[in-house]
Every structure is written in structure tokens, then in C-alpha cells.
Amino acid sequence: MIKYFFKAFSIALISISLTLISAVSFAATDVRIMWYGDGDKENVPMQAQIDAFNAANPDINVILDIVPYDAIMNTLPIQLAAGEGPDIARVTDLGGLNKYYADITAHVADPSYYEKSFGPFLNWYRKSGDTTSIHGFHSTMTVTGPYVNKTLFEQAGVDLLGPGATWEEWAAVANEVAGKVGAPIPMAWDRSGHRVSGPAISMGAKYFDSNGDPKLVDDGLKSMTQMLYDWHQDGTMSKDLWGSVSGTKYHAPNDWWNAAEVVFMMSGSWQIGRFANEVGDDFDWWAVPAPCGPAACTGMPGGNALLAFTANDAVGKVMDYLSSKEKLSEFIGQVLAIPGHLDLQVDYQTDDPNAKHALNTFAGAVPTIDQVAFDLQAHVDNRIMFNAIISRLGQAIVGEMTMEEAWTRMDEDVEKQLKEKYGG
Template sequence: MSKIRFLLTSLTLGLTASFAAAQNPTELRMTWYDDGNEGQVLRDLLDRFEAENPDISVVVDTVPYSSGILEALPLQLASGQGPDMARVTDLGGLSEYFLDLRPFVADPGYWETNFGPFLGWMRPEGSDALPGLMTQLTVTGPFVNKTLFDQAGVALPEGDTTWEEWAELSRQVAEATETFPMVMDRSGHRLAGPAISEGAAFFNAEGAPALDDEGFRQMMQLMTDWHADGTMLPDVWVGSGGEYAAGNEQFVNAQVVFYMSGSWQISQFAETIGDAFDWVAVPNPCGPAGCTGMPGGAALVGIEGTEHPEEVARVIDYLATEPVQSEFYARTLFIPGHVGLAESGVDYETDSELTTAALETFSTEVAKLSPIAYDLQGYPYNRVVFDTVRDRLTQVFTGELTLDDAIARMQSDVDDGVAEAQRGE
């Protein structure tokens, strides 16, 4: 009797296992990071995709931005152990690992029309590949705490305002309200827009990175002076060692008047600040060469080493469709990296006037971006430039280097790094 029961149980288990194996969908892994609520929105969209496509299942691995996306992912990709898809910001630097979706997507023309301006950032040189889609277009720019301005009785400036004027106004407000005047994310990317506004060219006539010009030096000098006289909160640049650091915490806690960051903070501010105080996105301050921020953003790309390129393309092609894109941007409060939506406008899901105004300000800033800013963003080794500017400039603040020495070090760091990357190619 027990033998019969054993045989029947084994048979049932065997059949169940074979049936389950036959029904198992293809599992795709996506490495992702969050600035705000986009991971949650993405999951909702993927759930809908999976319901319509039961043969594919997408596992989203959410990792920290710095250690997961900037440090671990490049190593995984180089060793051939990467995910099937990933959300990345080092678009040019990692482009050799991206899957070309062109042979798999339903309508490459739709992709060229709607993602064309950004595809160049993520394509290897000379390629016409379709590596992925932007999950947000970002623009750097400042936020100010308007409530502190009101409390200090200082009017917000109108029209073009220089960096020096903003610094002076912020100092007045900070003095009256016992706060800190300014803070900037500890990032060379954030500093690049102001430097270009001051006249930095970033590239020489041959198109190679060149950091020693008057405009660049002027912005570095301003940052040095502001750290020396207490205009800039030191905690972020001086107190964060050799890594990227954001100043959003200090702004959210109303400790600073002026915060230089970018459009990706909007959804977070809408959530964390709410109506605790009036926060306003203001146009990028000006210098002699313009009033520009830096473009940027994150892209969702397929990874070339995937064993399921067709399935990866199906997922990304679904996420690229206009209705899905429209919902994604409406719920995440990001500036769309989709030309059609940028032209027709996104109906953002927010009742907050502050949020809507901030989105409008940053959308307007897109049109004012300098061509140098686009070139720098498209340069495949731009992170080398951004990182050395960030770290060497901090050494000036702490007295380890003079500004002259720091600029010479920045240039040699970039030259050595690029030469090393090109060795053996």
C-alpha cells in the first residue's frame, strides 16, 4: 500500500514539476535605482506588461545609485555577469555593453523620432544602434527657499541674475534667518553648467578636454571664495570625502537658502517638503557666457550579454510606447526624455502649484542649454572630468592644493585617464 502511495506521490510531483517547467516564463533581471517614486511606477507598468505577456517575467533589482550603478555595474558588465537590462547614467562610458534593439523593436522610426536627440549619448561612436530609452531627461538648476526670502524681507530677483548676485542675496537672507546661504551637490556635473556660464569651453580646438581657461578658472575661484567665506555650506563638498554627495537633506530641512541641484529633485521635494515651506525652482544664474545648466539623465538600456535579446527588446519597446511613457512621466514628475511628449506636454499628476511651477521652470531651461553642455554630456569620458573637478577643487578648499595646482592636476588626471582607457584598444 505504502509503495503504491509512494509511486503515486512521485508521479504527481514529477508531472507537476514538468508542467511548471513548461509554464515558467523567461525571467529577465533589471538593475534599477530610484531618485523618487519611479521604481514603484515602473513596477506597476511591468505588472501590466507581464499580465499581457505571461511568457516574460521581469525582476527589478533596486540598488543604491553610487555603489550599485556607478561602481558595481561597470564591473559586472566587464566580466559578462551583468543583468539583462539596467538603468544607467554613464551613457557614453558604458555604451560598448549596450544591446542594439534595432533588429527587435517594432518600429525603429518611432524610436528615432522620439528618442533621437538622446540616442547619440548612449551609442558607441559611429553607430546607429538603438541602445535604450531615456527614463528621465534632467537639467541642472537651482532651488530656493522662498519662505526664507519672505521672512528676511528680501525680494526674489527677476530676469537674468548672475551667480554673484544670487550669492549676495542668499547671504542677506541667511544672515536674517540664521541659515546657510548656499549649497551645491558635490558633483562636477552640477558645477559644469555654472562654469560654462562663466565662459568655460571644456574642449580645445581638437575636441580634447581642456580645463584651463579663464571661464573655468573664474567659476573655480568663485567656489573657493564661497567656501572660504562661509557662503557655501561646507558639509557637502568638504565633509563628504571622495564621493558624490547631495545637498537635498539640508534644503529639505530648511537649513539653506539656495540649493544648486537639478530637476530630478522635484518629485522628492513634492513628497518630503510638501507645503512645509515654499520652494521654488529658479532659472540658472548667469555669467558672461550665458545662463546654462547641464543636461543629463538616466536611460534604460538592454545589455548585450543577455541570453534573451528578443524578450528584452519586447519589454523596452513596451515601455517606450507613448501611452506608457506618458503615464510614467505624469506619475514620476520627471521631464520627459521623449520628444513627442515634450512637444505635446505631460499632464502631471500633481495638485501642487509649487511642483507644477518647478517643472515649468526646468522645462524652459532645456531650451537655454549651451551647446558646450550637450557636448560635455555626450563625451564618453565625462565622468573622469566631473570626478576630478569635484575632488581636486575640494583639495583647494582644504588647503591641500592651490587653485593653479588643482587645475593642472585636473588636466593631467583627465589626460592620464583617457590615455589609459585608450591603451590596448
Template sequence: MSKIKVLIAVIALLFFVTACAADDDGITDITFLNYSSNGGQEATLEAMVDAFEVQNPDINVTVETLGYVDYFTQLAIRVAGGQAPDVFELNIENFRAYADKGAIAEIDTTTIDISEINATTLTAFQIDGDQYGLPTKFSNVVLIYNKDLFDQAEVAYPTSTWTWADELAAAEAIRALGDDIYGVFRPIQTWEFYKTVAQNGGSMMNAAQSAFTLNSAQNVQALTMMIDRVNGTNVTPTVEQLGGMGDWDLFLAGRLGMIVTGIWAFSTFTEQADFEWDIEVEPGISQKATHFFSDAVVVSDDSDEKEAATQFAAFLSGSEEAALLRANANWDLPVALTDSVVTAYKAVTPPANKDAVFESLNYLVMPPSLERFGEVADDLQLYLARAISGELTAQQALDQAQAFIENKYN
């Protein structure tokens, strides 16, 4: 090699080393993909990231927010292509599928502070006792009611001791206020079905989750009651009576006395309702049961920055700073339920009776923990729809659903 070539090689090497040194500023860059801040909470998430970066000046977080409709399609493409973000958000319905495919890393909880995180939410994102996700927020379902319609119907407001019978009596009184006014709305679909049958002492599967029990006597009775609200007493509108309106739209129009829905509705109802409203624990049939939903942040198994990613995930999940920001924004319920966070959450009204949110935590139920539960839900929905239409009785629908689903999934 000539002296000129050697000199050129040395200069090139020095340039490369200098460039690398210039880029190595001691900052670790991580990426975070989420959906839940989309549509109104982007600024809250930005404030959380800012707070984290102040405490961790050596970590820079780049946030990308997608709408829920596109999120899981885009996430699946990125994970399959080896382009997963360092940290990403999963709901409880999709968590197990990503864990089973090895897409997320186990989180070493001995290196982070999880002392303030609600135990129920932590357990929801464990596999065989190991932590694979850190919950950030959770939601349950409550009975939200229009106080003005209750006053017009001269009906006492709901209490935490109400049953379906009490709810029906109030719904019928409100229905009598006008042809286009309805008493109560619960959707008749799989996600509502598994909770309602639990309220009647039933379940979709046995305790070991080794066999389906769709057509049990308790389940048939519960479905019959659900359908009667639509086709019998008509305190719940039919599809035709809704005329393209959604259940939230009907409530906000002042034409619905009660709606059973999630606490994520609070901010929308606060902004858009022009009447007084409040909440209560959802009535049960023979016992109480209410939905449990939760979102978690997970660390990609392919991440080159797992330590920094875990620190960020732990901040979003368990820090009081992030929890207070979430509580003050009325963005579901933080999982770090310190006294300050609970006080801040209750201070944001309406609703006034936020104690009902916490009381409802005593009655949480979750769907069967099946990787293919989404498919089961779709199949069951076909039979529920035939029962709603009157093509099948509740007994016939659940008998046929039991036979089909048992044969397909067992």
C-alpha cells in the first residue's frame, strides 16, 4: 500500500471516530407507540414524557400516537418486520397474544418501583407469575344516569343496592315520558354477555376454563332478560328506533335515562351534556359484576435499550407524577392510587359520586383468558343477533352456540 493510500485510510478512520464521538452525547433514544392518548389526551401524554425526561435527562423519548382503528394493524406489521418500538401500548385483550408470540420482554420488577401500583392490574399482565406488562390505567363500567329525566319521571336516583328489577322499574317510568325517550341502554353483544351472566351467577366457561358453559340455565335466563329489555318492555331501543344514533348520542340528546358504559365516557359527557348527570355502581341480577379493562406498556423483546425502556414504562405506570397528570385530566383511572391521586381524581367533577368507581372495583370480572377469545366473541355474536331478531329463542341460540363453539375450539 502506498503512503498516500495509508494517509487517506488514517484520515478516514479519524473522521469516522470523530463523527461517532460527536454523536455519542450520552443520550439514549427510545421510541414509544400508543393509541390511548389519541383524540384528546395528547397534551397529557406529552406532559408525562416531559416530566420523565426532566428526571432522566439521559433518556430521550420519541412518541408516536395512532388511532385505535389502525393501531393494532400497524403494530403487527412493525413487530413482524423487526421494527417494533422500544415501548408500546397493549390492551388486556391483545396482551396474551403478543406475549405468546415472544414479542415482549419480561420486566424485572426488582429494578423498578411498583409499590404504588394496584395489585389487580399488575396481576392482569403477568404470565406464570412473571411480569410482562406494566399497567398504566384501568377502567370499569358504571351506571350513568340523567338526573333531569329521573326528576321528570319522579323516580328516586339509583343507589348502590339496586338490582336489575329496580333498574327496570325506573326505566319503565322514564320510558313513559315520551315515545322517543328510553329508559336504559346495554348493548347485547359478547362483551356485555359475559358480564351479565356473571351478574346472574353464570359464566361462559367452567372455573378451570377447560369447557364452555354457554347454555347454562343462568346464562339462558340472563340473555332472556337482556332481550326482553328491547323486544318486551322496550325500555331499550331497537336498532330501528335508534335510527343510526349511537348509545352515547342518545344519552347526550337527553333521550335516555340510564346508560351502562365505561368511565372513559366522563370527559365526553362533561363537555357535551347540557343536563345534570351522575353515576352509581352497576346493578346486578343475583350479584354484582362489572367489567375490568386495562392498558399496559410493554417493552419490545427486540429493543436494544431495554433498561431505558423499562425505566420509562415504570414511570408511566407507577409514578405519582404521571398518575396525577392522568387524574387531573379525567383520563380513566390511574393504577398508582396514592392518597393524592385518589383525592385529585375525585375532585374532577362531574360525576359527583366518584366513590362508585372505587366501589365497583370490588366486583370486577374478566372474559375467559383465551388467546382466540376474539374469535369466540365473533362466533357467539352471530347467535346473539339471531336471538335479538326473534329468529331463535335465548335457549335455542345458546344451545346452538354451545355446540358450534365447543366443536370449533375444544
């Protein structure tokens, strides 16, 4: 009896073990992607691509965690610092998180494809001195620049300015149009240091000293920030916009723009899809070339990248799939963005003439981007500088400090943060 019992027990044990082993061996590998998207316009196409990948690769289970942009900026760094976080994330602070990126060179099918297709951008993710690692790819490239409400210009009988027009000239015509048609806000900007930086470089800001170390405040930055301060005081820009948040918080004037209350809006190419969707036929909007200063007529480059925090074959396969010409072209065509891929033919899926015009304008602006702007975008600590600009300028605008005090504080903030980060 006992013999039979042991026999039965052994068979049961072996069966259970085999079942468990086979379940483990055939379990799909999970790959989590932390993704922020500009609404369904971006989320739906990405989810569709992920679903297609999952269907074709039963051994890999890609999970797309759609999060707000704030989570990418504030939650992701904390998760990574605690040793947690997703396998892949869509990131905009490209250099700032580089200590957490994983090198997936050994796990992608053809590393040379990444070099060939995304070459200049790969350095934006790499640590200083590293020239070979592959961490991911640029999902979309962005360029900052202004839009105008063309319908308001037409109603006011004022001609749009052409390439070479200065910031002062644009401010003057925006005020003229607003005055004639009764628009409440002649000019509105995204509340972001990144947005201020292109125009500041146009005014002569250099951002770095002769050794290449951050040196924020100079005459160029002073000119641009003083201009922004003055525009807030004389009503060219509304205090309601930048005043609605505090510190380094990003804020876009889309609500006012969509309501046709803004004549001139400084933002960037990522708004094209959104405007096409939200503005629709309400009014004509055009992207116009970056206004000029004495030093340049430049916007800031930027964009977002899908970057890996885990290096394994599954992550490599997902990256290969999403960065392939076919998938990237499909995605860019749907979301109406500028590709970060250097050799991509995109069939934009829109009939909107405003969107088409804006895409041409921003794509045409890429070659005119100043080298300082590229260097700044590639710098690992650029966010520290962007944040110092926006938080202190915001305080000066509402009267908490003078512009002189704000400039002093901007430099102090950068110095203090770099000390905290690198010691000393």
C-alpha cells in the first residue's frame, strides 16, 4: 500500500514539475513601454503597431503603458533612480536620463542601421565620451517655431511677414492685428525654457563658455528675456498664461489658440497634428519661419526618442520593429510629425492645407537651425538651464523680482544644481 502511495506521489510530483517547467519556458517575455502621446492621435497608431507586433511574436508580450507627459518628466526619473522603471520609455529629456539607458547594440539585428538612420541623434542619448552605444531611436524630430492665425491677419488686412523678419517686427504686427480685429492676446508662447532658447540664440545667446561648460546669462539671453518681460508688461503677451502655473511647470496656450484668441503662437512642430485635429476648419493657421535676431533666425531642435532601460533580445526585437522604415513611416504619416529618421519617405495622411504647409515650413527650418541650438539640445544638462530661465523669468514677470535679480538667480540656480549633481 505504502509502495503504491509513493509511486503515485512521485508521478504526481514529476507531472507538476514538468507542467511548471513548460509553463515557465513557454511564458512570453514582457516588455513594458512607458509612453506619453499627444492624445489618441499618437496613442492609437502606436497601440495598433504594438498589437500587430504582439500578434506576430507570441514569445514577446509588449505592454504599452500610456501615461501623461508629467509622468515622463517627474515619475520616470524617480522610478529609475530607485532601480525600477519600464524596459523602454518615450523620453524628451534625452541627455538628462543617460545614466540609466541600456546599451542594446548586442541585441538589435543591425546596429549599423541605427547609425545610418538616426546618426546625429544617437549622441544626444550617449554619455560623454561614448560614441558607439545604441540606446534607442528618435521617434519624431521636432523644431520650435511660431504659428500665426492667418484668418485674423486676413481679417485685419495685414500681410504676413516673410523670412528675415525680426522678433520686434512680429510683435508689432501681432499687436496691429489684435488691435484691428479685437483679439485679446497678440502673442502667446509655450511656457518652457526650451521655447525661449531658440529666440535667445537668435539674439546672440551662447549658453556655454569657451570650455564648453554651461554659462547661461549673457547679453543674448538678457535681450530675449527682457523682450519677453516687456511684452508681458505692455500686453503683447497675456499674464494669464504664464501666470497660471509656477516654477518650471510647462504650459501651452492651446486653449486660447483654439478659441482664435491668439494672433501669434510660439510653439513647435509637434502641434501640427493637434491643430489639424482641434482647429479643423475654424480658422486658417500657418507655421512661419523662425523670426530673426542679430545673431541668427533659429528655432530649437528636439524631439522624443524611444530609449531602452533594459538590454535583452526581446527589447532589441521591439526596437528593431518600431524603428523599421515601414513602421516609422506609417507612424509619422499618421501623427503628422517630422521624422527623426534621416532617410524616410513619409506619406502624410492629411488633406489639411494648413498642416501640409506647416510640415513643409518646419522641415525646411531644419537646415537653418543654429549650431549653438544643436549643441544646447545635445547637452546633458540643458534642462537645468531651461528650467532656470523659465522659473526666474516667471517670477520677474509677476513682479517678485527685477530682471537684474532674475538673471543673477538664473546663473546661481544653474551653478547650484550642477554642484549638487557633480559634487564640489
